[in-house]
Amino acid sequence: FPLLAEPASGAWALGGVTPFEQAIVSSDLARQVDTVVVTGRPTLSRPIHALLARPDVRVVVADPCAPWVDISGNATTVVADLQAPEGPVPGRLADWSMSVQALSAGAGARIDQLLARESGRTMIDLARAVASATSGPLVLGASNPVRAFDLGVASLSGRLVYSNRGQAGIDGTVATAVGVALGLGAVAHPDEASAPGSPRGGKAAEPARAPRVTAVMGDLTLCHDASSLALAAATGAQLDIVLADDSGGGIFATLEHGRATTPEAYDRWFGVAQNVNYEALATAYGVGFARATHPRELAAILAAPAAGPRLIHAPVERAAHLYAALRGAAC
Ligand SMILES: Cc1ncc(C[n+]2csc(CCOP(=O)(O)OP(=O)(O)O)c2C)c(N)n1
Ligand SMILES: [Mg+2]
Missing domain, CATH: 3.40.50.1220 (TPP-binding domain)
Known part of the structure; x- marks a missing residue:
């Protein structure tokens, strides 16, 4: 079957x-x-x-x-x-x-075909970039990141995938990702942990270890649990947190209450985008930082060796219409 x-x-x-x-x-x-x-x-x-x-x-x-x-x-x-x-x-x-x-x-x-008609900068493109540029365990945040993988990624075969689901699904997503990294043994050596997120090029060959964990989460989800970045830094988690930033709660644009409202009311009551300097946030908590302006750039950043926890800010377009279109792709 x-x-x-x-x-x-x-x-x-x-x-x-x-x-x-x-x-x-x-x-x-x-x-x-x-x-x-x-x-x-x-x-x-x-x-x-x-x-x-x-x-x-x-x-x-x-x-x-x-x-x-x-x-x-x-x-x-x-x-x-x-x-x-x-x-x-x-x-x-x-x-x-x-x-x-x-x-x-x-x-x-x-x-x-549907994606080829778009900008190449949607959450679905980001999901595909992450899926192809990484091979280790994934942590997928609510709500659109996990949907983007479900709707648009052809294979996650052999991958461990974690996601907090339910009505409080955005709670503690950074902490969950750190916990997954620690539980799987994805922890930096002490000398690497002192330079979080730094490239590992030039180091001597090291014994095999658990692969880095990649977490993908929305901007509100990251902001909601930002203080857990301290946990990521303190533990030296081998963790990339991809912050898929679509300027607020994109999921609601695909649901009835978001569709029924004006753009202004949507942004005020459902989008609630936060004005955060993510580089400063990462620095404040002692976590490495990178910015990827296009999913292709994100793929290159993820594919390069790194040590310790990193926050990767990846702006994406909301493209709410795509979710229904992809659902109808087999009709
Ligand atoms: C603790 C908690 N409060 C509220 C919600 C309802 N909720 C689900 S998704 C979401 C917004 C998520 O926004 P973002 O992280 O930016 O992801 P996006 O949907 O934009 O991809 C909210 C508030 C929840 N899941 N958990
Ligand atoms: Mg968002």
Whole structure:
């Protein structure tokens, strides 16, 4: 069966995920779905919730513990675990799987076309730059950064991906990223930690260590937890914090209340952009700093060796219209 999974589901680490899940479940082909097996708690997209709520879809929940996760309250079957099928996969299921793979590939090509018509400086371009220029664990902030990866990135196979979700999802995102780096052993040597964010060129060869962690978060999310930069500096976390700055809460421009309002009212009540000197902020906390004016520049900065924590300020365009367009890329 096609495996559709959000970036932070844990499934990407193992590979085998079919990308562009939101476009797939929004497509005409998705009308043919008659059974969905759910593990974990999908949180990210309304199309997934709409699929699970369809009266003609049988929802099977795999959950070892009660109360089990039944998003739409309509599960017909709950099992503790899943077993690999015995024997060959029936032809019609193999055909179905191939159709979904083809749909996914088509969605990927259409997303490329849609992005090519834009400025190249959107959150989706930034997500793609991060995905291609890094290979270590990722921490993805609410709300648009994690959506940008879900909507626009073709592969995170083999990657550990973390994201705080829920109504307080922007709380403590910098601290989460530091915790992930420490937990995975991504910590600078003491001599490197004294020069945070500095290039490592010219140093003698060192033993292999845990790869740097890359966190991507919005401007409000960073501001909300700015004081955790002190934790990043104190621990010498091998951490790049990519600050995807779209001048405030971009997510709300894609939601009903943001769309219904005037630009002025939007900026006053929902955008609430903060006027922060991020270089001075990084310096104040003893964290390295870089600025990337284009996702290409960001990719180059991320690909170069570095030591200790860094804050990378990456301005992006809000491009609220793109999110719905990418969701419709497989129709
Ligand atoms: C503690 C807390 N308060 C409020 C929210 C609601 N919320 C979700 S996303 C968001 C704005 C995020 O803005 P930003 O970090 O700039 O990311 P963007 O959506 O612009 O990419 C807010 C306030 C939340 N998730 N957590
Ligand atoms: Mg923002």
